[in-house]
Amino acid sequence: EIVLTQSPGTLSLSPGERATLSCRASQSVSSSYLAWYQQKPAQAPRLLIFGASLRATGIPDRFSGSGSGTEFTLTISRVEPEDFAVYYCQQYGSSPLTFGGGTKVEIK
Amino acid sequence: VQLVESGGGLVQPGGSLRLSCAASGFTFSTYAMSWVRQAPGKGLEWISGITGSGGSTYYAGSVKGRFTISRDNSENTLYLQMNSLRADDTAVYYCAKDWRSTTWYYFDYWGQGTLVTVSS
Numbered sequence: 001e002i003v004l005t006q007s008p009g010t011l012s013l014s015p016g017e018r019a020t021l022s023c024r025a026s027q028s029v030s031s032s033y034l035a036w037y038q039q040k041p042a043q044a045p046r047l048l049i050f051g052a053s054l055r056a057t058g059i060p061d062r063f064s065g066s067g068s069g070t071e072f073t074l075t076i077s078r079v080e081p082e083d084f085a086v087y088y089c090q091q092y093g094s095s096p097l098t099f100g101g102g103t104k105v106e107i108k
Numbered sequence: 109v110q111l112v113e114s115g116g117g118l119v120q121p122g123g124s125l126r127l128s129c130a131a132s133g134f135t136f137s138t139y140a141m142s143w144v145r146q147a148p149g150k151g152l153e154w155i156s157g158i159t160g161s162g163g164s165t166y167y168a169g170s171v172k173g174r175f176t177i178s179r180d181n182s183e184n185t186l187y188l189q190m191n192s193l194r195a196d197d198t199a200v201y202y203c204a205k206d207w208r209s210t211t212w213y214y215f216d217y218w219g220q221g222t223l224v225t226v227s228s
Contacts, residue, residue, distance in 0.1 A: 035214035037152075044202055044218035045152065056216065088152055092213045096168060097142075099152040 002027055002091050004100035012108040019076040021103045023089035028069045033093035036065055036074045039102075040085045048087075049074065079105065109133040109217045111203045116222030123193050123226070129186040129203030129219055137161070137181035140206035142215065143188050145199040153199075156188060160209035171197075193226045200224075 003026040013019055023034065032052035037045035047056040049065035052072055062077040076083055084107050089100040115127040127143070142157040156177040157166040165177050176189040186203055200223050204215035 033213070037215075044220055045215075046218070047214065047216050050207070050214050050216075090152075090214060095212070096166065097154045097157075097212055099154070101151045 001096055002029065002094055002098050004089050004091060004098055006087075006089060006100035006103045008103060009101075010104045010106060012106050013079050014108045015081055016078050017108075019074075019079050019083070019105055021074040021076075021087055021105075023067075023072040023074070023100050025070040025072070025091060028093075029072075029091045030093035032068050033091060034065075034067070034072050035090045035092065036063075037088045037090065038083075038085045039088065045088065076105075081107075109205065111205060111217060111219035113201065113203050113219045113222040116201065116224045118225045118227065119193055120228050121194060121226055124189070124191045125193065125224060127188040127190065127201055127203075127222060127224075129188075131184045131186065131203075131205070134205070136179075136184040138209050140209055140212055141179060141186045142204045142206060142212060143177060143186075144202045144204050144215070144218075145197075146202070146221075147196070147199040150199075154212075157206070157212045158186070159211065164211075166212065190224070193224075195226050197224060198226050 005024045007022045034052045036049040039045040053065045086102045110132045112130045155168045158177045174192045178187045200221040202221045203219040205217040
């Protein structure tokens, strides 16, 4: 099973700052089959990115994904107030599907 | 697309519950579906999946032999039968729609979740 390690655990930022979230896999994720989700308190996760870099429908272009192999990154170019949340990566290159432990983006 | 879970609640250790997920807004039978759970204050765990036809299923080791996933494509409903429940099954259970039909990839739509609490 592929283990995903997200860092940092918590990211403290002010609105307008750039956020860089990391997701590291214990082995290569085939075909860059990596997704990112956003979860706000008491809400279900929402798909942001799939295929490592493709934005889901309706996701603002301030969100971008990059990476391949074992290193992936989610970048929020300028954090908006509604972006403070927990972000999870998920790999679907091999079974079982696995999630990272999450990165919380909090207001500084 | 709408996914609405039901069936959660408080159950004693060793008890059973059946979760349902009513789907609408898409052709249910052509997409794989999954259950993903989240223990209080914890991350996400994929526990079970079923292909669009219902012909293939997956279970995480933590639930294998105790939980059964099924679907009724004529009723657009996904189920999770949970038996021999333990305290560490306490979580919000989400129904999630996959992007494809014949295997599991990523989840483009999620239900609002239903809370299962296992406690005496």
